[in-house]
Amino acid sequence: xxxxxxxxxxxxxxxxxxxxxxxxxxxxxxxxxxxxxxxxxxxxxxxxxxxxxxxxxxxxxxxxxxxxxxxxxxxxxxxxxxxxxxxxxxxxxxxxxxxxxxxxxxxxxxxxxxxxxxxxxxx
Amino acid sequence: xxxxxxxxxxxxxxxxxxxxxxxxxxxxxxxxxxxxxxxxxxxxxxxxxxxxxxxxxxxxxxxxxxxxxxxxxxxxxxxxxxxxxxxxxxxxxxxxxxxxxxxxxxxxx
Numbered sequence: 001x002x003x004x005x006x007x008x009x010x011x012x013x014x015x016x017x018x019x020x021x022x023x024x025x026x027x028x029x030x031x032x033x034x035x036x037x038x039x040x041x042x043x044x045x046x047x048x049x050x051x052x053x054x055x056x057x058x059x060x061x062x063x064x065x066x067x068x069x070x071x072x073x074x075x076x077x078x079x080x081x082x083x084x085x086x087x088x089x090x091x092x093x094x095x096x097x098x099x100x101x102x103x104x105x106x107x108x109x110x111x112x113x114x115x116x117x118x119x120x121x122x123x
Numbered sequence: 124x125x126x127x128x129x130x131x132x133x134x135x136x137x138x139x140x141x142x143x144x145x146x147x148x149x150x151x152x153x154x155x156x157x158x159x160x161x162x163x164x165x166x167x168x169x170x171x172x173x174x175x176x177x178x179x180x181x182x183x184x185x186x187x188x189x190x191x192x193x194x195x196x197x198x199x200x201x202x203x204x205x206x207x208x209x210x211x212x213x214x215x216x217x218x219x220x221x222x223x224x225x226x227x228x229x230x231x232x
Contacts, residue, residue, distance in 0.1 A: 079177075
């Protein structure tokens with residue numbers, strides 16, 4: 001991989017990290033979000049991924065910047081698993097099931113939203 | 124929040140991103156990330172170190188968008204049963220791996 005791709009990945013991952021830390025910081029301080037920053041971040045990332053896949057980009061550097069750098073650092077899978085793990089430890093099985101379906105359905109809906117918006121407006 | 128902490132967080136995130144880019148295998152990435160998260164989540168380390176490890180390394184190493192992208196391959200091919208099975212199997216296996224890491228870190232200390 002040449003230097004151009006490395007720079008794209010570094011810039012993209014910086015943006016992703018800053019946005020994730022910003023959302024975490026805001027949701028910790030204010031009462032606007034109900035403090036579940038991981039859900040917000042993951043749904044935002046699936047919306048962006050839908051828009052990215054719908055717009056059918058073939059530029060290699062743009063793929064590295066957006067898909068590998070920005071979205072990879074913005075979304076987090078292990079924290080999502082840890083939330084489920086914590087619910088199992090507290091023996092709240094019903095809220096585990098509700099939260100699991102909620103995350104999957106919401107991320108699927110937002111993915112489809114982004115995908116079809118870009119399909120209708122760009123292509 | 125000082126300069127050294129911020130710089131370490133950024134460098135860890137870059138390292139995790141390049142590691143994810145070179146491994147390029149969804150299963151390995153998610154298992155390693157879950158294991159490390161479960162291993163370090165209840166250890167007695169300082170708060171900034173925990174933030175760097177969990178929020179910097181693990182979160183940048185594993186990605187939810189990669190998970191959605193992996194499942195998207197099944198949607199465009201029309202394998203809806205396969206999609207449903209893979210979805211649940213990945214989450215359950217990751218929970219088991221995280222549990223193993225959690226118990227291992229308890230045994231060691």
